[in-house]
Amino acid sequence: xxxxxxxxxxxxxxxxxxxxxxxxxxxxxxxxxxxxxxxxxxxxxxxxxxxxxxxxxxxxxxxxxxxxxxxxxxxxxxxxxxxxxxxxxxxxxxxxxxxxxxxxxxxxxxxxxxxxxxxxxxxxxxxxxxxxxxxxxxxxxxxxxxxxxxxxxxxxxxxxxxxxxxxxxxxxxxxxxxxxxxxxxxxxxxxxxxxxxxxxxxxxxxxxxxxxxxxxxxxxxxxxxxxxxxxxxxxxxxxxxxxxxxxxxxxxxxxxxxxxxxxxxxxxxxxxxxxxxxxxxxxxxxxxxxxxxxxxxxxxxxxxxxxxxxxxxxxxxxxxxxxxxxxxxxxxxxxxxxxxxxxxxxxxxxxxxxxxxxxxxxxxxxxxxxxxxxxxxxxxxxxxxxxxxxxxxxxxxxxxxxxxxxxxxxxxxxxxxxxxxxxxxxxxxxxxxxxxxxxxxxxxxxxxxxxxxxxxxxxxxxxxxxxxxxxxxxxxxxxxxxxxxxxxxxxxxxxxxxxxxxxxxxxxxxxxxxxxxxxxxxxxxxxxxxxxxxxxxxxxxxxxxxxxxxxxxxxxxxxxxxxxx
Amino acid sequence: xxxxxxxxxxxxxxxxxxxxxxxxxxxxxxxxxxxxxxxxxxxxxxxxxxxxxxxxxxxxxxxxxxxxxxxxxxxxxxxxxxxxxxxxxxxxxxxxxxxxxxxxxxxxxxxxxxxxxxxxxxxxxxxxxxxxxxxxxxxxxxxxxxxxxxxxxxxxxxxxxxxxxxxxxxxxxxxxxxxxxxxxxxxxxxxxxxxxxxxxxxxxxxxxxxxxxxxxxxxxxxxxxxxxxxxxxxxxxxxxxxxxxxxxxxxxxxxxxxxxxxxxxxxxxxxxxxxxxxxxxxxxxxxxxxxxxxxxxxxxxxxxxxxxxxxxxxxxxxxxxxxxxxxxxxxxxxxx
Numbered sequence: 001x002x003x004x005x006x007x008x009x010x011x012x013x014x015x016x017x018x019x020x021x022x023x024x025x026x027x028x029x030x031x032x033x034x035x036x037x038x039x040x041x042x043x044x045x046x047x048x049x050x051x052x053x054x055x056x057x058x059x060x061x062x063x064x065x066x067x068x069x070x071x072x073x074x075x076x077x078x079x080x081x082x083x084x085x086x087x088x089x090x091x092x093x094x095x096x097x098x099x100x101x102x103x104x105x106x107x108x109x110x111x112x113x114x115x116x117x118x119x120x121x122x123x124x125x126x127x128x129x130x131x132x133x134x135x136x137x138x139x140x141x142x143x144x145x146x147x148x149x150x151x152x153x154x155x156x157x158x159x160x161x162x163x164x165x166x167x168x169x170x171x172x173x174x175x176x177x178x179x180x181x182x183x184x185x186x187x188x189x190x191x192x193x194x195x196x197x198x199x200x201x202x203x204x205x206x207x208x209x210x211x212x213x214x215x216x217x218x219x220x221x222x223x224x225x226x227x228x229x230x231x232x233x234x235x236x237x238x239x240x241x242x243x244x245x246x247x248x249x250x251x252x253x254x255x256x257x258x259x260x261x262x263x264x265x266x267x268x269x270x271x272x273x274x275x276x277x278x279x280x281x282x283x284x285x286x287x288x289x290x291x292x293x294x295x296x297x298x299x300x301x302x303x304x305x306x307x308x309x310x311x312x313x314x315x316x317x318x319x320x321x322x323x324x325x326x327x328x329x330x331x332x333x334x335x336x337x338x339x340x341x342x343x344x345x346x347x348x349x350x351x352x353x354x355x356x357x358x359x360x361x362x363x364x365x366x367x368x369x370x371x372x373x374x375x376x377x378x379x380x381x382x383x384x385x386x387x388x389x390x391x392x393x394x395x396x397x398x399x400x401x402x403x404x405x406x407x408x409x410x411x412x413x414x415x416x417x418x419x420x421x422x423x424x425x426x427x428x429x430x431x432x433x434x435x436x437x438x439x440x441x442x443x444x445x446x447x448x449x450x451x452x453x454x455x456x457x458x459x460x461x462x463x464x465x466x467x468x469x470x471x472x473x474x475x476x477x478x479x480x481x482x483x484x485x486x487x488x489x490x491x492x493x494x495x496x497x498x499x500x501x502x503x504x505x506x507x508x509x510x511x512x513x514x515x516x517x518x519x520x521x522x523x524x525x526x527x528x529x530x531x532x533x534x535x536x537x538x539x540x541x542x543x544x545x546x547x548x549x550x551x552x553x554x555x556x557x558x559x560x561x562x563x564x565x
Numbered sequence: 566x567x568x569x570x571x572x573x574x575x576x577x578x579x580x581x582x583x584x585x586x587x588x589x590x591x592x593x594x595x596x597x598x599x600x601x602x603x604x605x606x607x608x609x610x611x612x613x614x615x616x617x618x619x620x621x622x623x624x625x626x627x628x629x630x631x632x633x634x635x636x637x638x639x640x641x642x643x644x645x646x647x648x649x650x651x652x653x654x655x656x657x658x659x660x661x662x663x664x665x666x667x668x669x670x671x672x673x674x675x676x677x678x679x680x681x682x683x684x685x686x687x688x689x690x691x692x693x694x695x696x697x698x699x700x701x702x703x704x705x706x707x708x709x710x711x712x713x714x715x716x717x718x719x720x721x722x723x724x725x726x727x728x729x730x731x732x733x734x735x736x737x738x739x740x741x742x743x744x745x746x747x748x749x750x751x752x753x754x755x756x757x758x759x760x761x762x763x764x765x766x767x768x769x770x771x772x773x774x775x776x777x778x779x780x781x782x783x784x785x786x787x788x789x790x791x792x793x794x795x796x797x798x799x800x801x802x803x804x805x806x807x808x809x810x811x812x813x814x815x816x817x818x819x820x821x822x823x824x825x826x827x828x829x830x831x832x833x834x835x836x837x838x839x840x841x842x843x844x845x846x847x848x849x850x851x852x853x854x855x856x857x858x859x860x861x862x863x864x865x866x867x868x869x870x871x872x873x874x875x876x877x878x879x880x881x882x883x884x885x886x887x888x889x890x891x892x893x894x895x896x897x898x899x900x901x
Contacts, residue, residue, distance in 0.1 A: 033748070037859065039665040046665065047603040128618025130603070132611045168606075186618070186667040193668065208666035208673055209859050210851035211751055234748065236859075237849045241735075241747065248740045249747050271740075431864050434605075435598020442596060445609070459606045476609075483609035 025216045025229030027564035030544075031252040035242040037209045037235020042192040043168060044122050045185060047130035052167050053256065054212060054233055056554035058105075058197035059170035062096050062115070063161070065552035067279065069350045069461045071161065075099060075110065075171065075198060079161075082506070091156035091506060096164070098147040103219040104173050105202040112143035117174035119151075119163060124182040133465070134162040134169045158506040159462045166460050167554035171198070200226035200560035210235060220560070227546075227563040240264065246539045247274040253541040256555060259404070262337020265537070274542055278338045280535040281551025282466075283457035284348050285340075285408075287322075287397075287529040288487040289313050294396070294448050303447050304477045305489060311391045313450060317376035318393065319526030324372070325415045327364035332532050334411070335404040343533035347519045350461050352508070355516040358523045361530075369419045378420075386420035394422040398442075399453040400430040408453070408531070438481060445476040447487055455534055456485075461552060464502055464511075467518045470527060471496045490527035569900040570889060577881050584877045585636075588870055589629050597864040599664045619664050632870060635661045640671055663860070663868040670871045673856060678838075680751060681852030684845070685837045688772040692779030693830060699780070700787020700826075701819060704795060715784065722781030730774050731847035738770060745770050749850040771848040775841055779833075786829050790822040824894045831887040835879035 038054035040046045062076040071079050077097040080086020087094050102110040119141035122129040140152040141163070151163060163169055173196045180188035193206040198221075201214040212233040216226050234252070242255040247268040258265060258276070269276045293310050294303045301307035312318050328342030344358035378386040378393060386393045395416070399405045406427055413423040426449065428442045434454075441448050458466035468474065469485040472493075476484035495518065502514045522528055538555060540547045546561040599619060600612040620628060639658040646652060660669040699719075703712040739747035746767050755761050794800065795818055803813045842854035849855075853872065860868035892898050 039663075039859075039863075040667055042667075045667055047607045049604060126618060128615045130607060130611065130615060132614065133606070133608050183618075186662060189666075189668040189672075193666075205752070207676060207751065207851065208663075208668055209856060210677075213752055232752065234849070236851065236855060237748070237846060241847070241849070244735070244740065245748055249743070251746055251748055431598060431601040431862065432596045433601070434603075435596065435601030435864065437596045437598045440596030454605075456605045465608075481613070483613055485609060 023224050024220070024226065027227040028229060030228040030231045030254070030559075030562065031234070032231065032254045032256070033234045033237075033242045033245055033252040034256045035235070035237050035239050036257075038212060038233065039209055040192050041195050041203065041206060041212070042172070042185075043170060044127075044129045044131050044172070045192060047168070049257075050235065053554045053556050055170065055195065055197075056167050056199070056556040057201045057214060057231065057233070057559055058195055058199045058203065058217075059172060060197065060199045061166060061170045062098075062164040063166075064557050065166060065460060065550065066557075067548040067550040067552070069552045071165065071461075073099075075102060087160055091153075091158055091160065093150055093152045094157075094160040095144070095148060095150045098149070099221075100147065102198055102221055104196050104198055105217045105219050106173075106196050107219055108173075108175065109146075110171070110198055111146045112149045113146070114171055114174045115149045115164065116141050116143050117177070118169070118171050121172065121177060121181055121185075122169070124185075126183040127181065127185045129185075131168045134164075134166075134459075136162060136465070138163060156504065158504065158511065159464055161460070161462070166552070167557070168459060173197075201231055204230075222560065225560040227561075231559075243268050243539060246541060247271050247276070250274070250541060253544045254547070255539045258537045258539055259339070261403070262333075262335075262339075265337065269539070272542075274539050276338065276537060276539045277547065277549045278535045278537045279549040279551045280341070280349060280533060281457060282347070282349050282463075283455050283534040283551075284343060284346060284530050285453065285455045285532040285534055286346065287531065288444075288447070288452045288454075289319060289526055289529060290447050290450050290452075290488065291527065292489045294450060296448070300478060303489070305475065305491065306477075310450070312378075312388075312393055313526075315376060316526055317372050318378065319529070321369040321372045321419055322416065322421065323361050323526075323529045324365050324369040325419045325421075326361070326412055326529070326531065327415065328362065328531055330364075331408050331411060335407055336532060336534060337537075339535040339537040340532045341535075343530050344523060345519055345530055345533075346522050346528055347463050347466075347515055348530075348533040352512040353463060353515045353519070355519045357516075357520045358530075364415070366415065366418050373419060380420050384420060385422045392422065393420065394424070395451055396424050396426060396449040397451045397453070398426040398428060398433075398449040400433040401427045402430065405453060443482065444487060445482040445484065447476075447489075452487065453531075463515050467499055467502065467515060470518075470522055471499055488527035490522070490525065492521065492525065495521050566889070566892060566900065569892075570885070573885050573888075577885070581874075581878060581881060584881075585633070585870075585874050586629065588873050588877070589632065590625075592866050592870055593625050593628075597866075599864045599866070602863055631659075632661065632867065635659055636871065636874070643671070661867050661871050663865050665860070665863045665865045665868070670868050673868070674853065674872065674875070677851055677853050677856050680749075680850055681838065681845070681854065684749075684768055684771050684850050684852060685775060685841050685854075687768065688775030688841075689779055689833075689837050691772060691776040693783055695776065696780040696783035697787055697826075700784040701791055701814070703784070703788045704791030705814060707792065712788075715788075719781035719784050722777040723785075727774050727778060727841065727844045728847055730777065731770070731844055734770050734774060735847070747848070749848050751851045771841075771844050771850055774847075775844050783826065783830065786826050787822065790825050791818060794818045794822045824891065827894060828887045828891050831883055831890055835876060835883050838876070838879050 034050050036050040038050050040051055041055045043052045043055045060074055062074060063071050063079055064074045066072050073079055075098055077099055080094050080096060104110060122131055123135055137154045138151060139154045142150050144150050176191055176196050180191055194203045200217055200220050202217045204213040204215050206212050214231040216229055239258050239260045243258045243265060245252040246255040248271040250273040265276060291310055291314055292303050292305055293307045298307045332340035332342050342362050344361040345355055347353045373386055378388045381387045409425045413425060416423050432440055432442050433444050444452055470490050472491040474484045474486035475489050476482040498518055505511050536551050538549055543565045545563045545565050548558055550557050600615050639660055663670050699715050703715040706712055735747045738745045749767050753764055755764050800818060803817050842858050845852045845854040846858060857872050892900055
């Protein structure tokens with residue numbers, strides 16, 4: 001640690017010298033720890049956050065989101081809009097202008113050809129490109145001149161900022177990846193491990209699933225940045241160990257995603273070596289309510305529309321009572337600390353999309369929940385469990401295996417027992433629960449349970465694709481191999497029509513109004529019971545400056561500005 | 566002896582093939598999915614395409630035969646090419662590729678083997694060096710205070726799990742005292758005295774934690790084996806002949822007592838290669854154990870399949886070696 005303090009002293013001396021000017025590489029080495037190790041540096045071949053964040057140090061998109069969710073031009077001159085002529089009047093094309101003079105780390109120029117190539121690389125069949133969702137509805141990408149790219153869509157796109165905006169779709173170099181398209185993509189190990197980029201750093205050595213050594217990109221566009229000459233991106237271990245390395249031992253400068261017991265984290269933060277930071281994006285931990293019947297007796301028709309409606313969760317009174325019985329603030333405090341807030345919405349951010357129509361649920365009211373059930377005719381049976389016409393309020397409640405989720409389950413089970421609802425808890429390993437194995441009965445798509453809990457979110461700031469998740473055609477069923485994201489099996493023609501209207505509406509205010517209505521339909525119709533608006537928690541050393549935790553883009557988005565105090 | 570060895574070696578081929586098939590079947594039946602850990606923002610259709618690009622839509626026997634071809638034919642050819650610098654055929658062969666890193670699994674293993682051999686191997690050596698003297702003294706002075714303390718320490722080493730001792734040591738020596746780093750720096754290159762000391766410091770904790778565990782086990786074997794021999798007639802004979810106590814103990818008793826212990830040590834060598842999954846994870850040593858656990862978590866089937874199969878090969882081989890060693894060390898045992 002002597003090395004570190006000498007460096008810090010040197011940096012301090014530089015900073016305090018009146019004539020000193022911050023320059024590239026004057027802050028020494030930056031140590032970052034991700035407790036999930038990066039496996040690959042090509043974000044098109046891995047959608048994992050760890051891989052996307054690691055590659056964000058090297059590769060850059062045309063535009064990024066800043067920490068407030070606003071789009072900022074990155075490799076592009078400006079954000080194309082209808083007003084500045086960058087987006088056509090009929091909303092079917094968008095034209096990006098690249099900044100002049102941007103060079104790849106190998107010294108060659110970035111051109112529109114590279115952008116076109118990137119699109120073709122991802123859209124090539126058999127490539128298994130993981131960022132493909134961003135290229136939805138793209139008909140053609142062409143270079144008009146060396147610095148201009150035009151993207152044409154199949155249909156009007158009111159929000160045309162899918163491709164090349166945000167961390168998942170950065171530009172890769174044509175010269176490097178030319179022979180790696182389609183089925184050949186995975187075989188290009190050398191390229192996938194050492195991509196040439198325009199970003200502040202370049203790879204020195206990549207050790208898969210372990211550590212990446214990087215150095216400042218000599219051809220980076222800002223001659224004074226990045227401030228760090230070298231960077232170590234270490235992976236592995238667990239969240240608690242990563243937090244300890246920054247907050248207690250000071251071996252590392254930045255640790256990512258510290259979802260650990262909030263009490264332990266605040267205890268570690270007292271070490272005084274680092275600071276815990278959090279920020280909120282669009283992630284919401286919610287209960288999905290199965291509106292179809294998961295009865296095993298139905299066999300193949302279990303949890304499908306054909307199997308018929310759920311025996312009691314289709315009753316609005318039951319769903320409202322279940323929601324009212326939950327103390328969301330306590331759940332946030334126990335499980336998430338600084339990284340959780342109670343919410344009653346499926347879309348919790350950005351601010352313009354947030355509805356206030358459902359805030360009833362923010363305060364727990366067991367008495368009212370009981371009254372609602374009494375009124376609806378659900379009366380306690382001999383065993384204290386409410387029933388009506390021979391149907392008992394008995395719920396199978398599943399989620400993935402995770403300490404915080406099991407705590408939440410236990411608390412909710414307790415509250416539901418207070419309103420006469422019996423709950424059986426089940427937890428399933430995350431790789432199985434979220435995996436799409438057709439032969440497993442335990443996936444979240446099959447939903448062979450009454451209630452399931454997990455977190456969902458959307459990339460960037462536009463919820464259009466996200467809201468599509470609850471249209472009728474997205475319902476998972478044997479017919480579509482259980483692919484689909486409409487877990488509640490919510491099917492409401494009004495919702496579908498409103499979503500279609502959203503997809504055809506341009507002005508932001510009108511879109512926001514529609515999103516609020518869609519959100520309210522989902523919550524009030526009881527397809528979902530939102531619980532916690534989840535934030536990201538990371539930690540950085542006290543000596544590290546310039547960190548702006550960004551939930552809309554990669555956490556590494558502004559690493560060029562990071563500096564040592 | 567030679568006949569026996571050849572017979573056993575020939576028998577291992579069908580055994581290993583059978584093992585590889587069972588491993589493949591188990592991994593395939595496990596409800597695990599390589600796209601399970603991806604963020605929720607990747608839609609289900611894209612996940613399906615990813616699975617197809619990994620070849621998961623093929624029937625199981627096709628995937629098994631493909632793996633066999635890649636592992637038993639392509640990879641050895643590749644190694645031969647690299648060793649001798651020659652090219653066989655067009656050199657463009659399908660290799661066993663990890664799904665997470667998309668790179669050849671064998672390269673990943675080669676990259677990680679040194680760390681595992683250094684840390685886990687060193688802990689094994691240290692463990693043996695501690696265990697044998699403790700075992701000898703404990704047996705010679707049975708029920709003395711030394712024996713009691715030795716028994717206590719080995720019970721602690723045996724029963725306290727490494728994920729507890731590891732974290733305890735990190736809290737004491739990294740957080741409170743600041744003597745050792747809590748995270749193993751795998752990029753460190755030993756080139757001078759300072760970097761050598763750095764390497765020693767970062768290896769100290771994982772090696773000690775594992776050595777305690779290994780020593781606990783081996784010292785018990787050593788003690789038991791010594792006790793068996795100390796009461797034998799030949800020991801009395803040696804003493805009656807007027808040999809020095811030192812010679813009796815270190816030449817006659819120790820040599821004979823080492824025979825079963827050597828077998829136990831040989832049988833445990835594959836676990837050195839297998840790495841210590843938990844300890845490597847606790848100290849962030851990028852060894853084979855850590856590679857395996859990352860592969861399991863990410864449902865990286867080619868990686869897990871290849872690693873577990875290599876472990877199976879090592880276990881079968883070292884079982885054979887242990888049997889042969891036993892025959893060589895103990896003239897009373899003959900297999901033919």
